[in-house]
Amino acid sequence: MGARLPVSIRDVALRAGVSVGTVSNVLNRPDEVSADSVVRVSRAIEELGYVRNDAARKLRAGVSTTVGFVVLDGQNPFYNDVVRGAEDEASRHGIAVLYGNTDEDPARERLYLDLFEEQQVRGVLIAPYGDITARLQKLRARGIATVLVDRFSGDGRFSSVSVDSVVGGRMAVEHLIEAGRRRIAFVGGPFDIRQVNDRLAGARVAAEDSGAHIDLEVVATSAMTVEDGVAAGARILARPRREWPDALFAANDLLALGLLQSLVVEGRMLVPDDIAIIGFDDISFAAAAAVPLSSIRQPSRMIGRTALRIVLEEAADPDSIPRQTVFQPELVVRASTRPR
Template identity: 80%
Template sequence: MVVSIRDVAETAGVSVGTVSNVLNRPETVSAESAERVLKAIDELGYVRNDAARKLRGGVSTTVGFVVLNGQNPFFNDVVRGAEDEASRHGIAILYGNTDEDSSRERMYLDLFEEQQVRGVLISPYGDILPRLERLRSRGIPAVLVDRFGGTSRFSSVSVDSVAGGRMAVEHLIETGRRRIAFVGGPMDMRQVTDRLAGARVATDNALDAVELEVIATTAMTVAEGVAAGTRVLARPRRDWPDAMFAANDLIALGLLQSLVVGGRMLVPDEIALIGFDDISFAAAAAVPITSIGQPSGMIGRTALRILLEESDDAELIPRQTVFQPELVVRRSTATA
């Protein structure tokens, strides 16, 4: 049931005009009346429906897209794929970057709900399913992007990150590395934990003894990669890993920056390096970085297509689309 401004007015015991003033011109309303209206809004879960008021029953031509990290070229490519597909259907995409911040994620979802977008694509941070249920109850479908839903409640489009993590570490083992560090975080991000899980599968299945160390980061950024690499180099040389698997290419680029000692690059002669996402900067780095590739544009196009289908038919059964990753070998993992 959609709560109207009239419902809020009745609950608060004020006129519809007073509710409107609280929402649009709060300075014209007494503190007591404003408090009653805001309490009613909170109790009823009322959301301003500006877009619906404009459309007068029409179909929205906008879709919301919430991504984890707008600085990561991988997400830029995913959004571009969604935009290419959206343009074929006369749809515009409203874009929001959470920067791995749950409060910003909530802000964008509230905004898209208020605007009554046709649907929401989201690369979520943490457990977002209850919030997406609320959106769906208001007629706004959602599709998870770059994360397997792990549920039949929502459609998702992702890459098998567990397989990608296994593939990365198997490659490092094949090149002769036996002391491997996984660098990434935060650990409440599903993408990170899946890639780590895959790395552990590879080490468990190895014929020789392989050590897997976890070096946690607070974010998936170049700066965090630099900091992690600096911490490793501060150890005695005998305690260095002989390979690093970065949870994404931005961390790998930061690690590469840090692994320069006395003007000499330690990669790949002493430490092999592999990333994840295969962004363009990985190939263009001072030492081209081996990476696990994802079909970023296809992920965006597929997610947008599914979202539009579900917005047209709410009875469609949610589907889980999982692409397979690809190992892209470059100089950073040359055989030791």
């Protein structure tokens, strides 16, 4: 039998039949709460054995001057920009950011989280691979604030800063359809990454709601790198010409640039005359590509700044209510999706 997780403020709220915010007010500002709520929350705390972690509060409030940041792919300029935004915000508070790249490897992810826990960082920002809820709960129990980056917290247990990838996927395919494309391939993977699934889900919504007959297929990749994009392009070119799609929606810009490189170098398909390509993230290389790449823009630096600000606030007040910050994506149209 595994170790029992510590009682959380959310457990207390559920037992008392009140909101998490009410519990937080009872603990920190009881004069602002009704007497009935104070009684109900106090009874729930006693029944559940909730212990307020004042040692954690002190650690979070100022002993540590470092924050850990774990990203999925350190070679992706999108994450570099997110980290840069976090560093910009951290410098305003006299905080240093320790950075770790998992390269989409769960073992490396565990290694960095263990390291940051040992270092007793003030907080951890993480763009996770798969579901790591239990591991993040352990960090929080040890007094380390945690915020999800580029990933929405579906159950609301943790604060998160993300972009609506479903909306972004829908925008990309709606744009391709408006440009006259009907045989569209979504290129991306692995599907253990939530963002890949969300972008594909949005693409499917756009295809289903278009009112036209749209053939949407999936070309799976093992990673989201330029090399995987080149390989996916080669697989598409190996098909009979009648089976070629007339548009590609890549799960990120690195894949899109690899697809563009494969098709242009081979010279067998013209972009955008034969095939349109759109990516996701709008990294700096997108506009400078041989054929300037259309993309779905994420406010990368704003994501990093916001996540760093939230983790510091939660470090100072461990009873604060987790919040979900969701930015909206933006369609950036360039030559790679020009209408025929």
